[in-house]
Amino acid sequence: MTNTQPCLVVEDLRSGYERDVAVIKDVSMQAARGSVTGLIGANGAGKSSFLKSVLGYLKPQSGKVSFEGEEITGFRPDVSCSLGIAYLMEGHSVFPSLSVEENLLLGMWPWRHDRNRVRAALERAYDRAPVLMERRQTTSGLLSGGQQRILELERLYMTDPSLILLDEPSLGLAPKLAAETFERVESFSKEGIAVVLIDQNVRRVLEISDYAYVFQLGEVILEGTGTSLSKDVGNIVKEFI
Amino acid sequence: MNFELLTYPVVVAQFFVDGLGRGVMYGLMGMGLALIFGIMGLINFAHGAFFMVGTYLMYFVAVQLGVPFPIAIIAAAVGLFCIGAVLERTLISPLRKRMGENWLVDGYVMTIGLLIMLENLALIVMGPRDHGIARLVEGRTMISGIIVTYERVVVFVVAILVVLGLAAFMRYTNIGRAIRATSEHPDAAMAMGIDIRKIYTITFALGSALIGGVGGLLLSTYPAFPTIGSDVLLKSFIVVIVGGLGNVWAAMVAGILLGLIESYAQGIAASGWQNSIIAAVVVAVLVFRPAGLFSKSVSRP
Numbered sequence: 001m002t003n004t005q006p007c008l009v010v011e012d013l014r015s016g017y018e019r020d021v022a023v024i025k026d027v028s029m030q031a032a033r034g035s036v037t038g039l040i041g042a043n044g045a046g047k048s049s050f051l052k053s054v055l056g057y058l059k060p061q062s063g064k065v066s067f068e069g070e071e072i073t074g075f076r077p078d079v080s081c082s083l084g085i086a087y088l089m090e091g092h093s094v095f096p097s098l099s100v101e102e103n104l105l106l107g108m109w110p111w112r113h114d115r116n117r118v119r120a121a122l123e124r125a126y127d128r129a130p131v132l133m134e135r136r137q138t139t140s141g142l143l144s145g146g147q148q149r150i151l152e153l154e155r156l157y158m159t160d161p162s163l164i165l166l167d168e169p170s171l172g173l174a175p176k177l178a179a180e181t182f183e184r185v186e187s188f189s190k191e192g193i194a195v196v197l198i199d200q201n202v203r204r205v206l207e208i209s210d211y212a213y214v215f216q217l218g219e220v221i222l223e224g225t226g227t228s229l230s231k232d233v234g235n236i237v238k239e240f241i
Numbered sequence: 242m243n244f245e246l247l248t249y250p251v252v253v254a255q256f257f258v259d260g261l262g263r264g265v266m267y268g269l270m271g272m273g274l275a276l277i278f279g280i281m282g283l284i285n286f287a288h289g290a291f292f293m294v295g296t297y298l299m300y301f302v303a304v305q306l307g308v309p310f311p312i313a314i315i316a317a318a319v320g321l322f323c324i325g326a327v328l329e330r331t332l333i334s335p336l337r338k339r340m341g342e343n344w345l346v347d348g349y350v351m352t353i354g355l356l357i358m359l360e361n362l363a364l365i366v367m368g369p370r371d372h373g374i375a376r377l378v379e380g381r382t383m384i385s386g387i388i389v390t391y392e393r394v395v396v397f398v399v400a401i402l403v404v405l406g407l408a409a410f411m412r413y414t415n416i417g418r419a420i421r422a423t424s425e426h427p428d429a430a431m432a433m434g435i436d437i438r439k440i441y442t443i444t445f446a447l448g449s450a451l452i453g454g455v456g457g458l459l460l461s462t463y464p465a466f467p468t469i470g471s472d473v474l475l476k477s478f479i480v481v482i483v484g485g486l487g488n489v490w491a492a493m494v495a496g497i498l499l500g501l502i503e504s505y506a507q508g509i510a511a512s513g514w515q516n517s518i519i520a521a522v523v524v525a526v527l528v529f530r531p532a533g534l535f536s537k538s539v540s541r542p
Contacts, residue, residue: 057428077431086432093429095422102418110434112415159434 006030007163007194008054013063015053022061023049025218030211031194033162036185038205038226039198041215042241047198048090050215051165055080055087068162082110086161090168090198094148094155096141100132103140103151107158125154146177153184163194170199182208202237206230216240243509251386256508257501262393264500265400266459268493270473271480272403273451279487280424280444283333283348287355288477289470291449293363295321295456296465300372303460310377314457321453322446328355329445334438356470363467373464392461399458403451404493420444424487452477479519483526485533494535 008031016023024046031037039047052058054065056077065073072080081087094103104125108118126133129150135143140151149169156164166185170178178201186208189195199205206212209226214236221240222229229236246252274288285291295317303313332351337344381390411417423430423440430437452473456463463469480499484491502522506515526534 055432057431076436077428078434078436081432082434089428089432093426093432095425095429097425098418098421105415106418106422106430106433106435109415109419155433 007033007068008196009064009066010054011064011066013050013053013060013065015049015058015060015063017049017058019061023218024053024058026063027213027215027218027220028063029213029220029223031163031196032210033194034189034192035210036189036195036197036208036226038209038212039196039215040202040205040212040236040241045215045240046218047215048167049218051087051167051196051198055085055165081159084159084162085165086156086159086163087165088152088156088167088169090171092145092148092152094140094143094151096139098140099137100140100143100151101136104132104136104155104158107155110159121158121160125158128157129154145172146174149173149177149181153181157188161193163196164188165196167198168200169197170201170204202241203230203233206233214240242511242514246509247505252508254385254387256504258387258389258393260501260504261497262390262397262500263504264497265397265493266455266462266496267476267480267499268496269396269400269403269455269458270452271477271484271492271496272407272489273448273455274477275481275484275487275489275492276407276451277445277448278481279489280420281441282345283352283445285445285448286349286352286474287359288352288448288452289472289474290356290359291321291325291452291470292456292463292473293465293467293470294324294359295453296460296463296469297363297367297372298453299457299460300374300465303457304372304374314454317457318450318454321456322450324453325449326442326446328449329442333445334442337441356474360467360470367465367467369467371464371466371469374461377458377461396458400493403454404490407451407489416440416443479523481533482523483534485536488533488535491533491535495533498534 010027010029012026012028013024014022014026027050029037039050041047049058053060056075056079060073063073064071067080067083067085072083095106098106101122104122105118108121111117126136131147132151132154135147140148143151153169169181169185173181182204185195185197197205197209206226206229212224212226212229213220214222222236270292274285277283277285298317298320299313302308302316303310308316333348336347336351340347376392378391378395381388411421419430419435419440420443422433423435423437427437430440463473476499480492480496483499484495499519503515503519506518510518530536
């Protein structure tokens with residue numbers, strides 16, 4: 001791993017949708033600031049459930065989740081997110097009847113009473129994505145799929161997070177937009193943020209990942225640097241995905 | 242049926258004014274129910290009982306304590322806000338936590354339980370006698386032969402203020418935005434750092450405050466009585482179904498529509514027809530626009 005200081009440390013995490021049935025089976029992983037950590041695996045391998053367990057959408061049955069040195073195991077998602085973890089869930093997560101600006105303002109919910117900080121974050125988001133500025137009063141459900149994804153990514157970034165968890169950010173996007181999305185993901189890590197990335201585009205995930213974990217049936221069955229796994233990507237796809 | 246009455250413009254206008262006044266009342270009744278359903282997905286069967294509690298609070302504060310009516314109405318709304326918040330936090334929220342995604346059916350049963358409990362409690366404490374006031378506002382005026390009571394004018398103005406106030410709250414406040422976001426995508430709302438448990442409590446309390454305040458406002462028309470909420474619950478359901486489940490603004494428009502239909506039916510038809518006509522309208526809406534007249538989708542959500 002190229003990074004030194006782990007931002008997220010998960011130890012032997014076990015969780016599931018029913019009390020006695022584990023979907024995630026004793027998974028351990030780390031993600032450090034300034035790096036991209038890839039999670040790959042077939043559909044149903046448990047990658048999304050793993051992220052949900054880290055964030056508290058799924059209550060862990062055992063194991064430990066630490067963020068910036070503090071244990072956050074079983075914290076509610078809103079509490080985890082308020083601590084500085086940003087999460088892009090699978091599928092679209094914009095609030096469709098709210099305007100673009102209202103969506104962005106909700107991204108600053110934990111700091112909503114600090115008007116100066118909210119205004120500054122809003123201006124930064126508009127500087128990075130002028131299309132959002134142009135359409136700031138538009139109902140976000142009327143944006144194209146690509147524009148909605150830009151809105152979601154900028155909304156994630158509003159709170160200045162230390163850790164960003166991305167679940168299928170390129171899903172359903174045209175190739176050009178998907179490429180731009182991956183560029184944005186890389187830019188997050190270059191700014192010192194720890195990024196955990198799940199995506200169907202395994203090759204691209206391994207290309208930009210500093211380290212990656214391969215999931216199968218809720219377990220990590222292989223791990224290594226993105227570069228080393230990339231060399232064997234053909235076999236990984238054939239065997240595990 | 243006496244259709245001849247409809248040839249007299251003054252009579253038609255009088256029916257319209259009466260219907261408008263009545264409809265605004267129905268709209269106000271339905272708004273709290275629509276709000277709670279729209280955000281939480283919960284059909285609050287205790288809605289009528291909350292109205293009843295509002296009428297008693299208004300009576301107690303205005304008549305027993307002698308507080309001016311406007312303040313007494315606000316007291317009824319605040320009282321129901323607090324009651325709604327406590328009930329949501331102590332009964333509904335734990336149920337949602339224990340049952341997960343399948344909590345709604347249990348939620349319906351719980352609110353039916355609340356309805357029975359509150360009605361019986363009122364019967365035990367207040368007895369089977371009604372407590373009301375003669376008028377909220379005395380007097381009336383005549384405009385081009387049409388009689389308009391000041392009380393109806395007050396109710397109409399209050400309704401407009403409530404609709405505009407609620408719209409502004411939802412549009413321009415952080416809590417309002419969070420309520421809308423939670424109703425659309427609760428998981429994404431949590432990812433923003435929003436504590437959706439608080440949002441549900443605020444929503445339930447707000448819906449309760451709305452119907453409690455309406456109970457106070459309409460005390461002269463609906464005197465406090467243990468089962469006074471039954472008719473209110475029925476009317477609220479009708480406006481919410483006709484307007485579209487969960488749509489607060491549509492509930493107001495549907496209420497006005499219902500009031501107008503009722504007024505004209507009462508004017509031209511023999512007694513008994515008006516309820517049949519209303520029922521026919523509801524059935525027609527359910528057949529042709531099952532999601533409600535003002536819903537964008539054709540089928541029920």
